[in-house]
Every structure is written in structure tokens, then in C-alpha cells.
Amino acid sequence: MQRIAPELIEELHEKREKEHKLPGLDITDGVVMRIAPNPNGPPTLGSARGIIINHEYAKMYDGKFILRFDDTDPKIKRPMLEAYAWYEEDCEWLGAKPDEIVIASDRLDRYYEYAEELIKKGDAYICFCSQQKFKQLKDAKKACPHREKDARTNLESWKKMLAGEYDEGEAVLRIKTDIKHKDPALRDWVAFRIVKMPHPRVGDKYQVWPMLDFESAIEDHLLGITHIIRGKDLMDSEKRQKFVYGYLGWEYPKTSHWGRIKIHEFGKLSTSEMKKAIQEGLYEGWDDPRLPTICSLRRRGIQPDAIRNFMIGLGISETDIAVSMDTLYAENKKIIDPVANRYFFVHDPVRMMIENAPPVVAKAPLHPNIDRGIRQISTRGEVFVCKDDVERMKEGKILRLKDLYNIKITSLKPPKAEYIGNDRSIIERGAIIHWAPVDGAKVEVLAPDYEYNGVGEEGIKSELGNVVQFERFGFVRINSVDGVIRAHFAHK
RNA sequence: GCUCCGGUAGUGUAGCUCGGCCAAUCAUUUGGGAUUCUCACUCCCAAGACUGGGGUUCAAAUCCCCACCGGAGCACCA
Numbered sequence: 390m391q392r393i394a395p396e397l398i399e400e401l402h403e404k405r406e407k408e409h410k411l412p413g414l415d416i417t418d419g420v421v422m423r424i425a426p427n428p429n430g431p432p433t434l435g436s437a438r439g440i441i442i443n444h445e446y447a448k449m450y451d452g453k454f455i456l457r458f459d460d461t462d463p464k465i466k467r468p469m470l471e472a473y474a475w476y477e478e479d480c481e482w483l484g485a486k487p488d489e490i491v492i493a494s495d496r497l498d499r500y501y502e503y504a505e506e507l508i509k510k511g512d513a514y515i516c517f518c519s520q521q522k523f524k525q526l527k528d529a530k531k532a533c534p535h536r537e538k539d540a541r542t543n544l545e546s547w548k549k550m551l552a553g554e555y556d557e558g559e560a561v562l563r564i565k566t567d568i569k570h571k572d573p574a575l576r577d578w579v580a581f582r583i584v585k586m587p588h589p590r591v592g593d594k595y596q597v598w599p600m601l602d603f604e605s606a607i608e609d610h611l612l613g614i615t616h617i618i619r620g621k622d623l624m625d626s627e628k629r630q631k632f633v634y635g636y637l638g639w640e641y642p643k644t645s646h647w648g649r650i651k652i653h654e655f656g657k658l659s660t661s662e663m664k665k666a667i668q669e670g671l672y673e674g675w676d677d678p679r680l681p682t683i684c685s686l687r688r689r690g691i692q693p694d695a696i697r698n699f700m701i702g703l704g705i706s707e708t709d710i711a712v713s714m715d716t717l718y719a720e721n722k723k724i725i726d727p728v729a730n731r732y733f734f735v736h737d738p739v740r741m742m743i744e745n746a747p748p749v750v751a752k753a754p755l756h757p758n759i760d761r762g763i764r765q766i767s768t769r770g771e772v773f774v775c776k777d778d779v780e781r782m783k784e785g786k787i788l789r790l791k792d793l794y795n796i797k798i799t800s801l802k803p804p805k806a807e808y809i810g811n812d813r814s815i816i817e818r819g820a821i822i823h824w825a826p827v828d829g830a831k832v833e834v835l836a837p838d839y840e841y842n843g844v845g846e847e848g849i850k851s852e853l854g855n856v857v858q859f860e861r862f863g864f865v866r867i868n869s870v871d872g873v874i875r876a877h878f879a880h881k
Numbered sequence: 882g883c884u885c886c887g888g889u890a891g892u893g894u895a896g897c898u899c900g901g902c903c904a905a906u907c908a909u910u911u912g913g914g915a916u917u918c919u920c921a922c923u924c925c926c927a928a929g930a931c932u933g934g935g936g937u938u939c940a941a942a943u944c945c946c947c948a949c950c951g952g953a954g955c956a957c958c959a
Binding site for chain 1: 882883884885886887888891892893894895907908909910917918919920921922923951952953954955956957958959
């Protein structure tokens with residue numbers, strides 16, 4: 390084919406490529422992308438979308454990828470000290486090492502400077518209304534009495550605010566927009582509020598904290614962000630921020646937004662819900678196999694490139710989507726199948742005597758299609774077989790123990806068989822079962838919904854950290870080999 | 882209630898900007914078959930969609946209007 394129709398092959402390749410391609414960006418001058426998480430827990434599959442897509446674009450245009458921690462809420466969505474490093478690790482593991490890392494809680498002074506500038510220009514004011522009071526006025530398209538205060542008065546109040554003279558909830562800094570704006574979501578929004586609770590990183594150094602809309606607006610400009618791709622829940626955020634950009638004479642980055650992503654298997658778990666459930670002991674930790682965190686997927690043997698391909702395949706449409714982990718698993722299998730060594734693992738093992746069986750050392754390939762060598766398992770007339778297989782057995786049935794020899798079932802109540810040679814041609818399809826040596830290693834496999842206990846080959850112990858396939862069972866990652874082997878289930 | 886944004890097979894996606902080459906792409910999924918010392922992998926075949934209704938036009942998935950459905954924002958959360 391290469392000889393007679395090279396152009397067809399070319400075309401085929403192009404089609405293959407296409408599935409993992411993102412739409413082009415509108416570029417005027419370079420590309421600087423960012424992801425801006427609040428480190429109040431470890432990165433999840435949701436975070437991975439932002440990490441991968443933004444990094445992918447930066448890479449595509451030879452641009453820059455920035456990891457910025459928007460950790461400006463010491464109270465409600467309180468950052469976790471450990472989570473900063475988790476983000477760095479997971480970004481790197483996903484193949485999206487940031488070119489620069491910025492932490493908002495280090496840069497409050499800059500935000501204060503711009504706040505002051507806006508106050509001086511009359512584009513922001515200190516508001517002393519209660520939350521409810523302001524909402525009432527806002528919904529009625531009415532300005533509050535503080536809106537018309539002059540810049541000097543506002544500046545004084547701002548200084549007092551910074552000096553800690555007000556209590557939490559007593560005063561906020563609002564950005565003037567249009568109090569009669571037809572969209573209530575945009576009317577005079579809060580840029581700073583008072584939080585007295587110490588921040589996990591910077592302690593009680595600050596009591597006046599910016600809201601996301603303000604912090605992010607300033608940072609995106611300071612960092613020279615050219616394109617923002619994020620969830621569509623932040624669409625109105627853009628509209629609010631554009632007022633600030635207008636006042637400061639800045640140009641807003643180009644934006645696109647994707648819809649909400651829901652994963653069938655996990656439902657909608659927020660970081661704070663997960664945190665609570667872990668504290669209550671419902672999960673063993675952030676890497677519990679039932680959780681959609683990156684650390685959990687890593688422990689299960691999901692490969693970074695599989696996650697990457699999966700995310701790129703989802704694209705960046707504004708439609709809300711509900712996807713199944715099956716798609717991720719399919720991507721993962723493509724990567725893993727050629728490299729995973731095969732082993733026998735028998736869950737719910739049942740001991741079976743085999744009469745007249747000679748002692749044999751089974752020689753089985755580590756991989757069925759690729760020559761990766763063999764594994765050897767010695768047996769002497771007795772093996773473990775899976776309970777499920779025993780339940781399907783009938784007296785007189787001829788089976789083959791894979792890579793070992795043929796047997797004929799002679800009894801069921803205690804399962805027994807007799808050795809009947811090694812002629813593969815007498816075996817019908819589907820009559821091959823796997824087995825484990827009676828002196829094999831104890832193995833536990835933790836799946837999202839079940840824990841399997843059983844016996845496997847000794848050779849599994851050499852696969853620490855690797856993904857292997859337990860034949861007729863599925864792919865697992867070997868996570869511990871001291872004493873009993875502990876593995877986590879990836880997928881079929 | 883006000884405002885904004887969406888709606889292509891079971892799922893995700895391409896096409897929509899610039900109407901015709903779209904009886905609609907690719908992947909996954911499901912069913913069947915081939916191969917196989919795994920119920921894995923590979924290969925082959927098949928199934929399955931433009932939310933509905935109007936309009937513009939020689940021609941509409943693509944443009945316009947209405948309806949319906951879904952999502953988001955209206956926080957001193959991110």
C-alpha cells in the first residue's frame with residue numbers, strides 16, 4: 390500500500406491525528422496561559438481539564454504556562470498547606486509542568502495598590518451596607534448611600550479598613566459598575582472584604598482579602614495572560630472584571646468557556662464535600678479509589694497520557710457534558726495493554742487436587758503478543774482456581790489450566806480433577822482457566838466498589854509500581870509488595 | 882423573578898464563522914464474526930444523531946424567528 394498509494398496512507402494518518410487536536414486560538418501576540426486553582430484540596434479530574442487544555446495550548450504555540458494559586462479565602466474555602474505541592478506534583482505528572490508559579494497570598498500589596506488607584510479615580514467605594522440591605526437596593530436598581538461619597542472619604546475608610554479598625558462584615562470595597570445594569574449579577578460587586586481568620590500561609594498579616602474577581606482581574610493583567618479558558622460558571626466574572634479593565638485602560642485576555650463536566654461514576658463531588666467525607670472516615674484518604682482525584686487515578690494505574698487524550702477528546706465546547714469513565718479507561722488501555730506484563734491472580738481461591746499430575750514448571754509468556762520473556766511457576770499436583778470457575782464446572786468436563794496442562798473434573802464437592810496430558814488440540818474454546826500455585830503470594834486488589842482477596846504468582850512482587858494485567862481479571866497497579874501484595878484495580 | 886449561555890447517535894466529538902462536496906466525521910459503546918493457551922489485545926461487519934415548529938433560499942445541521950429542554954450567574958466562595 391505504501392508503494393501503490395502513499396497518499397492514502399497520508400490521509401489515514403491525518404484522520405488519526407485529527408481526533409486529538411484542539412481548535413486553534415486567535416493569536417495576536419504570543420500565548421500565555423494559566424490555571425488558577427484554589428489549593429483547598431488535591432487536583433481532581435476537573436482540575437486536570439484546566440491543567441491539560443491550558444498547558445496544551447501554551448505548548449502548541451510555544452507559549453508560557455503559569456500555575457497561579459488563587460488562595461484568597463482564608464475562611465470558607467480555606468487553602469490547605471499541603472495542597473500547593475500537590476498541584477505542582479500533579480501538574481508535572483500530567484506532563485504540564487508550569488513555567489512559573491504565582492501565589493496570590495504573597496501579592497496582596499499589589500492588589501491594595503490597584504484598589505487605591507480605583508478609589509482615587511472614583512471607580513470604587515467603601516460600602517457599609519449589610520449584605521441583605523445591599524441586595525435589596527441592588528435588586529431595586531438603587532444605589533446605596535455610600536456610593537456617592539467622595540474619593541477622599543473613601544480613601545480614609547479604606548485606610549481604616551486596612552488598619553483593622555472595622556470588624557468582619559462591617560465594610561467592603563465595591564467596584565462601581567452600573568447600578569441599573571439590566572443584569573443584576575453585574576451591579577456594583579465586592580472587590581475586598583474583611584476576614585480576621587488567619588491565612589494558612591501568611592497568618593494574620595492581612596485582614597482585608599480580595600475576592601476572586603478582583604484578584605484574578607489584576608493578576609491576569611500583571612502576568613500578561615493572553616488567553617483564558619475556564620468553566621462557564623465564570624462567564625459573568627469576565628463581565629464584572631471588564632469594568633476594572635476599562636477603568637485601568639487594560640485589554641482583557643481572549644476567553645473561552647467550557648460547560649460543566651459530570652462523570653457518571655463519581656457524580657458531582659465538590660472538594661469540600663470530599664474533605665468532609667474523608668474526615669468522617671467514609672474514604673480512606675484523598676487517594677481512595679472511589680474519589681476522582683488525580684492521586685487516586687495515578688494509584689490505580691491510569692496513565693497521564695490517557696487523561697490527556699481523554700481531555701483533549703472532550704474538547705472545549707460550552708455544552709454541559711456527562712461522560713463515563715469507560716472512555717478514559719479505553720484511552721488507558723490503548724497505552725497500557727502493550728506494556729503491561731501478564732500474571733495469574735485467583736480471587737476467592739479454591740484448592741484443587743489433580744490426580745496423577747507430574748510436577749511441572751509452567752512457562753507462560755509475560756505478554757501474549759510481544760516478546761517480553763517468560764515467567765515460571767512450579768506446581769506439584771495441586772493448584773488454586775477461582776471460585777467462579779468452580780461454580781461453572783461439571784463432573785467429567787475437560788478444562789485446560791492455562792500454560793500448564795489439561796485436566797478432567799472428577800469431583801465437585803471438594804473440587805478434584807485428574808491430569809490428562811498436555812494436548813491443546815482437544816480443548817474447546819472457552820475451556821481455559823487461569824490458576825495460581827498453592828504456595829503463591831497473597832494478593833489484595835482494591836477496586837472502587839469491592840476488595841478482592843486471593844493468591845497470585847510470586848513474580849508479581851517484581852512489579853512494584855507497575856501496571857500489570859491479571860489475566861481474565863483486569864489491569865491493576867501493584868502498589869505494595871511487602872508481605873501481602875496490594876494492588877489497585879484500574880479497569881477490565 | 883432578572884440576566885447570560887447552550888441543545889449533532891447511549892456517550893463525547895467534527896462540521897456551524899464563509900448555506901450546496903453532510904443520506905453528516907472520528908472515538909467510545911452495544912451486537913455479530915475472525916483470530917487467540919486471557920472474558921485482554923488485534924481485525925472485519927453492523928447498529929445509532931442534526932430538540933420541535935415556522936421562515937429565508939434553487940439549496941439549511943449551518944442564516945432568522947418562536948417554542949421546548951438543559952445549564953450558569955444574581956455571595957463579604959473559588
